[in-house]
Amino acid sequence: MTDGGRGATAVGGTVAAGGMSVELPLWRAISYFRVLALAYALLRYVNSYLHFLHPVAGWIFLGALALWTLATTRAFGDPERCTWYVLGVDLTLVVTGIVMSGLTDTPARINHGAPTLPTIWAAGTVLGFAAKGGWRPAAAAGSVIGVANVLGHGGPTGDNLHNIVLLLVAGCAIGYVIELARASEATLTRALQVEAATRERERLSRDIHDGVLQVLALVQRRGGEPGGAEGIAELGRLAGEQERALRALMTGGPLPAQRAAAPDADEPRDLTALLRPYADERITLSAPGTPVLLPGPAAGELAAAVGAAVDNVRRHAGERARAWILVEDEPEAVTVSIRDDGPGFAPGRLGEAERAGRLGVSQSIRGRLLDLGGTAELYSAPGEGVEVELRVPREGE
Numbered sequence: 001m002t003d004g005g006r007g008a009t010a011v012g013g014t015v016a017a018g019g020m021s022v023e024l025p026l027w028r029a030i031s032y033f034r035v036l037a038l039a040y041a042l043l044r045y046v047n048s049y050l051h052f053l054h055p056v057a058g059w060i061f062l063g064a065l066a067l068w069t070l071a072t073t074r075a076f077g078d079p080e081r082c083t084w085y086v087l088g089v090d091l092t093l094v095v096t097g098i099v100m101s102g103l104t105d106t107p108a109r110i111n112h113g114a115p116t117l118p119t120i121w122a123a124g125t126v127l128g129f130a131a132k133g134g135w136r137p138a139a140a141a142g143s144v145i146g147v148a149n150v151l152g153h154g155g156p157t158g159d160n161l162h163n164i165v166l167l168l169v170a171g172c173a174i175g176y177v178i179e180l181a182r183a184s185e186a187t188l189t190r191a192l193q194v195e196a197a198t199r200e201r202e203r204l205s206r207d208i209h210d211g212v213l214q215v216l217a218l219v220q221r222r223g224g225e226p227g228g229a230e231g232i233a234e235l236g237r238l239a240g241e242q243e244r245a246l247r248a249l250m251t252g253g254p255l256p257a258q259r260a261a262a263p264d265a266d267e268p269r270d271l272t273a274l275l276r277p278y279a280d281e282r283i284t285l286s287a288p289g290t291p292v293l294l295p296g297p298a299a300g301e302l303a304a305a306v307g308a309a310v311d312n313v314r315r316h317a318g319e320r321a322r323a324w325i326l327v328e329d330e331p332e333a334v335t336v337s338i339r340d341d342g343p344g345f346a347p348g349r350l351g352e353a354e355r356a357g358r359l360g361v362s363q364s365i366r367g368r369l370l371d372l373g374g375t376a377e378l379y380s381a382p383g384e385g386v387e388v389e390l391r392v393p394r395e396g397e
Contacts, residue, residue, distance in 0.1 A: 135175030317342025
């Protein structure tokens with residue numbers, strides 16, 4: 001027998017979203033193989049049809065085989081099109097060709113190992129079952145073709161058994177590889193989904209930290225202070241703003257700041273202009289005389305990270321501590337340094353704060369820079385203040 005197996009599809013005819021499935025190249029290869037195998041079968045028959053008992057019957061079968069191959073070329077190149085029905089017809093055609101080979105050829109040629117009418121085209125059927133359903137359907141299709149060879153074309157000869165083993169090994173191997181590829185693809189998809197969900201939770205955590213939790217901390221600090229009507233009104237205003245922001249986060253709507261920035265969100269923005277509100281009698285801002293332009297979202301996130309660092313200075317460095325913000329506009333990146341002359345902190349302090357649920361540095365600063373593809377480095381020692389260096393690469397660098 002010179003029969004083999006061929007076919008291609010994804011499990012259940014599915015393809016990974018975005019056409020990224022590792023199966024698609026295999027399907028195309030199977031489709032090309034079937035056309036080449038058809039040409040091979042026709043050439044073999046042209047060279048030997050005069051030796052057949054009934055050469056016209058062979059031509060009729062090969063004509064039908066050619067029409068079917070050309071009609072299903074697109075189906076075998078697309079896992080959605082190559083259904084089980086198509087594969088069933090393909091298998092039926094292979095078995096028919098093998099049985100016809102035993103009836104149209106001479107016993108002498110068959111005994112000397114003459115190929116069947118489909119020859120290696122039969123391998124495409126087995127590969128199709130492998131790509132569609134894995135190694136088990138491939139083994140079943142290969143077994144059917146093997147039985148047809150034994151019963152209809154020469155019996156259990158050495159050549160037949162050798163070809164059957166090759167067909168089964170190839171089909172089962174391809175089917176097993178396809179199953180592993182699908183499992184790996186599913187695992188990767190789940191991992192990407194988990195990563196996306198984690199990043200979204202981190203974004204929400206930053207927004208809550210920078211807004212709601214900061215206001216609650218302010219309320220706690222001022223709770224015991226003599227406030228007066230003006231202080232109470234200010235706290236009420238801040239609480240109202242953060243209540244609306246928290247509702248926006250819970251419902252998936254844009255935050256007030258995002259709504260304000262929406263019209264020009266994709267336009268370059270001047271980072272220096274975004275950082276000026278942080279400067280006061282304690283905070284000194286030093287920046288180039290020309291605008292430091294970054295894409296709108298990147299500029300906003302970097303400015304928010306600087307704001308989180310400045311807030312840490314106000315909260316932890318002491319009332320008399322001063323801080324300096326230095327903006328460096330380089331060709332390949334923008335670097336912002338925030339340095340204070342406060343008491344600093346001991347090694348391991350940031351890890352303790354994160355374990356205690358205080359995520360200002362890990363989320364509002366490092367998390368933002370990580371999302372931007374940049375870096376955030378903190379340097380401190382007891383009595384030496386704190387320096388935060390934020391670096392964002394420019395697009396294309």
